[in-house]
Amino acid sequence: MQKIGKQTIKFDTPPSILECSSIVGPKESDGPLSKYFDQTLEDEFWGEKSWEKAESKIIRENVANLILKSGVSSNDIDFVIAGDLLNQCISSSFGLRDSNIPYLGVFGACSTFVESLSIGAVMVEGFAKNVICATSSHFCSAEKQFRFPLELGNQRPPTSQWTVTGSGAAMISKNGYGPFITHITPGKIVDMAIKDANNMGAAMAPAFCDTLLTHLKDTGRNPSYYDAIISGDLGYIGKDIAIDIIKANGYNIKSNYNDCGVLIFDKQKQDTHSGGSGCACCASVFSGYFFKQLKSKNLKRILLIATGALMNSTSSQQGESIPGIAHAISIEI
Amino acid sequence: MDINWANVFDWMQLLKCFAVGGAICVIGQILIDKTKLTPARILVTFVTIGAVLGGLGLYKYVVDFAGAGATVPLTGFGYNLAKGSIEGVQQSGLIGAFTGGIKAAAGGIAAAVFFGYIASLISKPKMKKQ
Numbered sequence: 417m418q419k420i421g422k423q424t425i426k427f428d429t430p431p432s433i434l435e436c437s438s439i440v441g442p443k444e445s446d447g448p449l450s451k452y453f454d455q456t457l458e459d460e461f462w463g464e465k466s467w468e469k470a471e472s473k474i475i476r477e478n479v480a481n482l483i484l485k486s487g488v489s490s491n492d493i494d495f496v497i498a499g500d501l502l503n504q505c506i507s508s509s510f511g512l513r514d515s516n517i518p519y520l521g522v523f524g525a526c527s528t529f530v531e532s533l534s535i536g537a538v539m540v541e542g543f544a545k546n547v548i549c550a551t552s553s554h555f556c557s558a559e560k561q562f563r564f565p566l567e568l569g570n571q572r573p574p575t576s577q578w579t580v581t582g583s584g585a586a587m588i589s590k591n592g593y594g595p596f597i598t599h600i601t602p603g604k605i606v607d608m609a610i611k612d613a614n615n616m617g618a619a620m621a622p623a624f625c626d627t628l629l630t631h632l633k634d635t636g637r638n639p640s641y642y643d644a645i646i647s648g649d650l651g652y653i654g655k656d657i658a659i660d661i662i663k664a665n666g667y668n669i670k671s672n673y674n675d676c677g678v679l680i681f682d683k684q685k686q687d688t689h690s691g692g693s694g695c696a697c698c699a700s701v702f703s704g705y706f707f708k709q710l711k712s713k714n715l716k717r718i719l720l721i722a723t724g725a726l727m728n729s730t731s732s733q734q735g736e737s738i739p740g741i742a743h744a745i746s747i748e749i
Numbered sequence: 750m751d752i753n754w755a756n757v758f759d760w761m762q763l764l765k766c767f768a769v770g771g772a773i774c775v776i777g778q779i780l781i782d783k784t785k786l787t788p789a790r791i792l793v794t795f796v797t798i799g800a801v802l803g804g805l806g807l808y809k810y811v812v813d814f815a816g817a818g819a820t821v822p823l824t825g826f827g828y829n830l831a832k833g834s835i836e837g838v839q840q841s842g843l844i845g846a847f848t849g850g851i852k853a854a855a856g857g858i859a860a861a862v863f864f865g866y867i868a869s870l871i872s873k874p875k876m877k878k879q
Contacts, residue, residue: 570788
């Protein structure tokens with residue numbers, strides 16, 4: 417493991433992503449990626465009394481599914497690194513409280529999945545055998561916490577994105593036949609003074625561009641090196657902004673770049689306005705779709721850049737701007 | 750028995766009511782779509798505008814013209830508060846400025862609490878469709 421360039425880490429013995437698992441909610445199950453997810457739910461409560469309990473159940477069951485799928489005994493799992501959007505990360509900590517695996521709770525808003533993969537990869541390169549990285553989000557619990565109670569029936573403005581209900585989880589392992597995590601580029605906080613909590617894509621796009629450009633510079637790679645460059649949840653508006661900023665910096669990523677928030681819902685049929693978002697957006701789309709593409713060698717090299725808006729409801733009410741962040745992880749076979 | 754629908758309703762009054770009530774809603778929709786105002790701020794702005802126009806005696810003309818088209822939207826609630834306060838002052842002096850508004854709006858407030866409670870007992874919140 418060594419640091420190259422400004423902020424990229426290159427692994428000497430790249431950790432392998434052994435297995436992935438995903439669960440998504442009812443709206444995601446109607447979307448274009450439906451068939452790729454391991455489990456789809458028919459209702460947002462999943463038999464629980466509250467959305468928060470449902471979200472905890474989603475991450476708990478998803479981690480359990482992952483352990484089962486991977487065939488790794490839970491005694492051989494060194495750590496679970498997880499996070500979500502709810503205050504103090506209760507979905508993860510309540511969901512995993514009976515897991516009996518050493519737990520690290522992390523918060524990077526919607527960038528959490530790649531943040532946890534990055535920490536997990538460093539651990540596996542160092543001393544751990546198997547590490548689980550998982551995130552979750554839930555449309556209803558997120559709306560309630562960050563915007564308005566659903567009972568109020570507020571309209572969503574056209575720039576708003578739809579928080580994905582679900583969870584994605586990955587097992588990073590010392591032993592495995594790939595896909596391998598070869599590089600990670602943790603991002604800087606970039607704040608372009610966007611204040612609208614209903615326009616996250618615009619707030620996060622500059623952070624995405626900063627991390628992507630730094631990654632390319634640090635590694636000496638061209639965007640065309642990757643079969644796919646995937647952002648976490650910039651949505652339609654953020655995606656367009658990102659393509660423009662990258663173009664102004666001399667690269668054209670139009671042909672091999674896409675966004676999980678754009679991929680997960682059908683724009684015409686599902687009317688999610690600017691696409692999907694949330695910790696589970698990037699996590700479930702990677703775990704469900706891209707991991708399988710890598711496994712079947714349809715894609716050989718991808719750069720996954722999860723984007724996060726580092727605000728909370730108090731900072732929004734006090735009129736603070738939204739700091740954006742993006743972490744990149746290079747996955748190759 | 751034949752009902753002469755033309756005479757059952759005052760169609761002209763209905764049209765005025767619809768036009769004014771609808772226009773107020775259109776303003777709200779434009780504010781949601783074209784500005785960064787949150788729905789909560791739009792709500793408070795509408796009530797405040799209604800109260801100010803009511804206090805200045807201007808909203809009365811809108812109510813006379815459009816009836817429920819002006820009293821049912823949020824601005825009507827603000828108008829009601831202002832009207833109640835003015836009446837309160839006329840009846841019981843300065844203290845009426847504080848009691849009159851709430852008295853006038855008491856029916857709406859109590860009904861909101863009551864029906865809100867009933868609804869919470871018999872229904873469960875759900876995911877939005879869009």
